[in-house]
Amino acid sequence: MSTIESVEEFRLRARSWLEENMPVLPAGTQVEPNYGLGSDEEELAEVQRNRDLQRRLFDGGLAGICFPKEYGGQGLTPAHAQAFNEEIVGYEFPDKIQVPTFTPCAAVLLEFGNEEQKQNHIPAILKGEEIWMQFLSEPSGGSDVAGAQTTAVRDGDEWVLNGSKIWTTGAWWSDWGLCLARTNWDVPKHRGLSVFMLKIHQPGIEVQRIEMLNGSKEFCQEYLDDVRIPDSDRIGEVDDGWTVGTGWMFYEKSYAISPLTVRPEAARGQSSRTKNPLLERARDAGRLDDPVARDLIGEARALSLAYRSLGTRVAKGIGAGKMTSHAAALARVMVAEETIRTATIEFELTGSSAVAWNTDDTKAAGAGVSFLMRQTTAIAGGTTEMSRNAISERILGMPRERTMDKDIPFRDVPRGPSAGAAPGDRS
Ligand SMILES: Cc1cc2nc3c(=O)[nH]c(=O)nc-3n(C[C@H](O)[C@H](O)[C@H](O)COP(=O)(O)OP(=O)(O)OC[C@H]3O[C@@H](n4cnc5c(N)ncnc54)[C@H](O)[C@@H]3O)c2cc1C
CATH class of the missing domain: 1.10.540.10 (Acyl-CoA dehydrogenase/oxidase, N-terminal domain)
Incomplete structure (x- = not known):
């Protein structure tokens, strides 16, 4: 041995x-x-x-x-x-x-x-x-993952994909996408999905970049127009994509505690080679002795320790089979809470220069942009509201949310006017 x-x-x-x-x-x-x-x-x-x-x-x-x-x-x-x-x-x-290439994409590949x-x-x-991205969210919505409308139709040894995915981070500079698509419209929504791997830069895929108000073009929308891919690029069984999807959602929620990703984390008591940015901000602002600043720094430290302890406990609990995989939602909520509060504290300590920074002041710019972008941590990888649903329903055993579309063929589920017609339907 x-x-x-x-x-x-x-x-x-x-x-x-x-x-x-x-x-x-x-x-x-x-x-x-x-x-x-x-x-x-x-x-x-x-x-x-x-x-x-x-x-x-x-x-x-x-x-x-x-x-x-x-x-x-x-x-x-x-x-x-x-x-x-x-x-x-x-x-x-x-x-x-690291995210999403290693977690969740490579994690899904390894398992399924x-x-x-x-x-x-x-x-x-x-x-x-190879850099991988998630082709999950659609213009019709991202939280209702099982409501995907991007369609894959079998043609011999190939699949033909049509539809659109959106909010894909960095699709323009990435190589492969993990793509959830509907392969059967005649069964309830969770039973007609399949997962594919998709080479991003290929005929039929148009990657359009989305420019946000702050000038960032991080996100992309992809239009899939008769994209042909071999059946060998299907992950898991046909129409059983929800089995893969459930694992995928677990890995997506647990990115912050996944052992597959690298995340620098100074050990407790270890004198870190990097300085604490919050102390730096307070020092730059001449507020090291200010009791309010010290309280804020202490609060951030306590939050960070609590987050790390929770993450370790959840990862160990799931790994040892003592906690359900839904417990990943606890870590997912906590990473958002910690990131948002820490960004707010850094912004407060930086002071007015984080509101209107000079372009050469990279520290103030970093604090300002992190503050403005802080809420994205509560949205990316599935929102914290959806994780709170999982905590209440799957961990605490509270009553499940009512759904009207669970047991009817997806073709018959009412869809908004912007949604295209289902294959075979007259629009
Ligand atoms: C930084 C960032 C990176 C991202 N990268 C990617 C990516 O690479 N690939 C990708 O596919 N997507 C990506 N996304 C998209 C992200 O997954 C979606 O934004 C997210 O899943 C929410 O979907 P939505 O924006 O369509 O909101 P919706 O699903 O329309 O939800 C709107 C609001 O309603 C709430 N809501 C919806 N349903 C419920 C419910 N049942 N109970 C309670 N509240 C509910 C939501 O929490 C949200 O607050 C990214 C998003 C961000 C911010």
């Missing part, structure tokens, strides 16, 4: 490899999302940088710590992944491709893909060669 490297041995190996191979972040900074606010050239350079860093990790034997060895991963445990998250604090890392699909895609993902 082969034994695996101990967590401490692994930690030391990772530490010395990181010191020799990974770029150190400038003191006092951390990898920050840019919310698609830079130029296209900057965004593409950042994506390429992420691919290169991921390749570097792969070549160094440190990519995919909890991915099976047969697909290029390290075959180690969540405890090893946690040690790696602690060691990578203060270094650049491929942050942009067949051997050929896993061999074809997991090593490529771990090498930074």
